[in-house]
Amino acid sequence: MTALVVGGAPLRAARTVALVLSGGLLITLAAKVQIPFWPVPMTLHTLAILALSLAVGPRLAVAMVLGYLAAGAAGLPVFSGTPERGLGLAYMAGPTGGYLAGYLVAAGLVGALAAGRGFLGRVAAMLAGLTAVYVLGLAWLALFVPADRLVALGLAPFLLGDLVKVGLVAAGAAALPGLRRIARSTTR
Numbered sequence: 220m221t222a223l224v225v226g227g228a229p230l231r232a233a234r235t236v237a238l239v240l241s242g243g244l245l246i247t248l249a250a251k252v253q254i255p256f257w258p259v260p261m262t263l264h265t266l267a268i269l270a271l272s273l274a275v276g277p278r279l280a281v282a283m284v285l286g287y288l289a290a291g292a293a294g295l296p297v298f299s300g301t302p303e304r305g306l307g308l309a310y311m312a313g314p315t316g317g318y319l320a321g322y323l324v325a326a327g328l329v330g331a332l333a334a335g336r337g338f339l340g341r342v343a344a345m346l347a348g349l350t351a352v353y354v355l356g357l358a359w360l361a362l363f364v365p366a367d368r369l370v371a372l373g374l375a376p377f378l379l380g381d382l383v384k385v386g387l388v389a390a391g392a393a394a395l396p397g398l399r400r401i402a403r404s405t406t407r
Contacts, residue, residue: 239286251299
């Protein structure tokens, strides 16, 4: 009990772990949601990662995505299309592996670029994060599809949905300062 009173480090560590696990769970749930959209159904991966990155900053957002990826690598069915399309490292080494790596980069990038910025700065940070997701995703996908089909298969079907997600996160960002305060108190 004295450890909780003196310094409070164990309590902060417990809150940080709880936040990281909660973020990983939120990303998992977002991966499982499929919204009918044109030209392909839309999941909410990107929305969750962008929102968490704005809310908790780069360190915790990266930890949340790392936790999510670790759970997936361990064989838990956390990714979109799992377990039907495979599990674990085999899934991660498949066509969507670059996008998964892009989520990790985007979490840190969006969290860092958006810190202390206004509406337009947050939107720009999210667009930079999306760019990272697409660059890594397309680079990896190029190992699986012909170059002349890369944009048609790996970018065009998802771009409109991802821009809608950026708009939704930007509009909802006003509700996030409370979560940001909680996250900051765990990392002090």
